[in-house]
Amino acid sequence: MFSNTLLKNSAATKSGYTGMLNEQTCFVTYTNGHLYSFKMPDENDPKYKIWSLDTLPIECPSEFKVIEGKEELAKTINEAINHCKLLVLASDPDPQGVYLADLVRKMSGYKGPLKRSGIKTHDPKRLAEQFSSFENLDEYRQYLPIAASEACRSMLDYKFGINLTRLFTVLAKKNNVNMRSPAVVGRIQSSILSIVCQRHYQIVNFKPTPFYNIFYDAYRNVDNTKIRFKVDLERITDIEEKDRVLSELSQEPVKNVDVKEKEVFESPAEPHKQSTLQVALGKRFNYSPSQVLEAASANYDDGYQSYPRTDDNKIEFSEWARAEQTLQGLLEDIGIGKEFINYSKRTSFVIRAGEQNDSAHTAILPTGKSWDKEKSGIRWEVFQEITRRFAMQFMDDFEYEHTKISARVGSYSLNATGNTIKSFGWKQFEPSDDMEEKEKALPIVNPGDEFTGTPKASRSSTKPPKRFQQHEIIEALENIHKYIPESHQELAMYFTQAEVCGLGSPATRAGTLQKTINYKLLEISIEKKKSYILPTKMGLSLYDALPYEITNLSLICEMERDLTFVMNKRKKMSEVKNTYDEYVNKTVNHYINNPDDFDFQSPIQVTGYECGVCGSQLIQLESKNSTYWRCQSCGAATSDFNNKPVQNANGHGTACQKQHLDKDCTGILKTFVGKKRDTNEKFVTLKCSVCRQFSYPKRDK
Structure with missing residues (x-):
């Protein structure tokens, strides 16, 4: 698309296109991913x-x-780069894309002038605008x-994953742990595993605590209008305390009834970045995160939307200015009438004209392609x-009236709240919100109205x-600060900042989650048509x-913070690298x-009894x-047959009975076919998977 849009008299070559751009001869090529x-x-x-x-640590x-498979492509690119007068890098605009393009530059040995395209879409009009002059391109030094x-x-x-994975896998096997896959350790993989395991133990060790909700049903004296008040109390877990509160509430009248109303205007939901999508x-x-990212990437490649691997939800001023042109052919397709759109409206997500966005990214937006x-x-x-x-950014705000009625009964404060929708605005097109069902309007009450009522209690328990x-x-x-321990609150506060996008690269989170599942550290459980993530035994x-x-x-969070400091020029790359x-x-x-400090339980x-499919161990269940x-x-x-698994004729599942390293061997005997040295005659026996010793099965007489 790039060559067809920009180059005049373009011609295909073995690894790219040649043509004229801004009266200069240009060569356009692609690395097709990592080179x-x-x-x-x-x-x-x-x-x-x-x-x-013995070979650890690896540097x-x-x-x-x-x-x-890319050797010829690399050779062609390097030759072309070193014959050019100006090199323009136009890889994906996320940090990984910037790094990969910079690596191509370094490996080529190029030392000449550099420019960088910050374009985030394949839209032909936007490409033509940016490349109308080489002066419009970004100075490369800002991307370094x-x-x-x-x-x-x-x-x-590399250092973290390869060393710790090898270290802990070898240690586990030295303890004769029956492992079917390595003990994979990675910066983000181990973080995902930790988050899931922490939640698992919270659920397993959870003990429900019963408590009582205290509320007060009040009836207006003149017309018996009912209002249910919540009593402003800390959670009550003691039955005697509950009875005392109910008794005190029942002996006092309702006083000091007050009403407060305020109009609330809720701005449109944020434009999507990768994680919110x-x-x-x-x-x-x-849908799984990987499925969504794959679909969004395909739409980007086909020119329907801008770059999806983004961690920002801002809209560039130029995109806001051309919104009518972008949306005019799309609204009908998605079921939105033009009468709901006001193109002069500007939300807080729009970057003002002339302002520089702190992030290299912007929101995922449509290009206008139908x-x-x-x-x-x-x-x-x-x-x-x-x-x-x-x-939605060009729609009216969601508007409702929030009402709070307060009163007192003795020393207790009572409160009731409700909302009355005035205008749905953008909310009527938000599929996840059924606001009419959520609307809870209170009856009209005037300050000083007199009520009588009855206190009540309901029993519940923590979940x-x-x-x-x-x-x-x-x-x-994305919200990793919620999972950092209280002993590191300063670190947690850092990750609450708006410009910090959480742990790991948004571009790779979904893929890393899938890898953690593939390595059998996590598994998916389907319950009521929903997919839940559980830790495996491994x-x-x-x-x-x-x-x-x-x-x-x-x-891991300290490492993520320090890597961001390198990007923001607050720390040197060498300093951070040496620390970790x-x-x-x-x-x-x-x-x-x-x-022995690595206490890995098998x-x-x-x-x-050995599995005939993968060779691991079978367990009896009911x-x-x-x-x-x-x-x-x-x-x-x-x-099962007579408390033994039914296996095929070639299956053996006997535990080894020999000694290995001065203790009972924990290996499993597997079928072994060999040949006698003198006669070359085949024989069949059993060989232990751990100590490698032979055992000869008894034959029935």
Whole structure:
């Protein structure tokens, strides 16, 4: 689209396009995603192929490699870059996109003039405006701190993840833990695991506390109009205290009736950024964050909307000014009449003319391209949601009258509140709000009206917190201050600032959540058509064994703050890198010298019966009508016969009976087919998965 829109006399080449732009000969090329990545440890030295404590800690990476299959593309790009007089980087405008483009520049060795395109859409008109002159492009130096921060983030993620994953996996296996996958540790993965496990333990350890709600049903003397007041009290848990309050309330008259009314104007909901889009569609349709991001990215690639991997909800002044042009062909498609739109209105999300946005991002907005695909499915829902939120910025406020009636009975304060809707405004197009059902209007009451009434109490109990749904994990990362312990309140306060976008990059949160599920640390449970995130046994075991500064999120949040400081020029990249490089080295050395401190309890109970699908252990379970066996890892099930699992002829599930490292071996015997050295005759026996010793099964006589 870029070449077709901007280049005159464009011609396709093997890896891009050539043509004329602003009377200059230009070459346009694409990296098609990542072009370079860090070399893995074993690519630098074969000794790292075997995971061993002897090779830890592994240092921060310094060498890059071309992504497999892109060698010719990299060669062509490097040759083209080094023959140009001006290099313009126009990668995705998020920090990772800035870093990846900067890495291409560095690997090419280019030293000439640089410019940067900050365009956030594939819309041809917007592209043509920005590239009408090379002077309209951004000076590249303002993006260097962003690239430095992302480079530091990549190096620390590598150092943190590779060292701690290898360290804790090796330690677990040395303790003969039956593991089907590595103990994966990552900066954001471990944070997601910690958030889910913390909630799990809150639910498991929850003990309901009964309490009493005290309210007062008052009736106006002249017409018996009823108002239910809440009594202003702290929660009452003692039955004697409840009875005393009811007795005192029943002996006193209602006095000092007062009425206060105020008009409330509620501005339109914010334009969407990536996280709010994922949350909105997750709540409404149970879409996963990954599904929403994939659909939004596809819409962006097809030119329907602006860049979706954004952590800001601001609208550039130029986008506000052209809103009528953008929306005129879209409103009918999403069911909004033109009479509801006032294009002269400007909400607080619009950046004033001439002002610079502090963020490199802006809200996800429609480009004006009409939807020409089937009006169903997730991509259509994403398109509707983004367009509707943008249109709402030009609608009337939601207006209602808030009424508060207060009174006193003896020493007790009574309050009743209600709302009367005056104008729905933008709310009538918000699918998640059924305001007519929520409206609770109070009867008309005048100060001084006389009431008599009866106090009442209802018994209730505290409820445990709910399991997280997938979109709520994204919310949790965005509002990470809620999960930082009280001992680190200064750190928590930092993450409450408006310009701080939470933990991790918005562009990668959904993918990281999915990876944590793929590594079997978390699992999805479907209940009443909703998807909830639960920790697996493996996930809980790893959470319980990890260092406290990781599981309480303080270390990870400090790292995130410092990476942001690099971007804001408040800290040097080298300072931050050295700080956390040192932490990883100290942690590795500590656990190597004190392996018993890693108290990893095997999530797999050894029963002696092996799963025929994945080789893990089967466990006996009971249903309402029968007994059966289920794999503790992959979930495969088989029936029961005489308290043993029914297995195929090749299946063996016997626990090893030999000694290994001066204690009973915990391995499982597996079928082994070999050949005798002298006769080359095949034989079948059992071989232990841990100690590797042979056991010869008894034959029936």
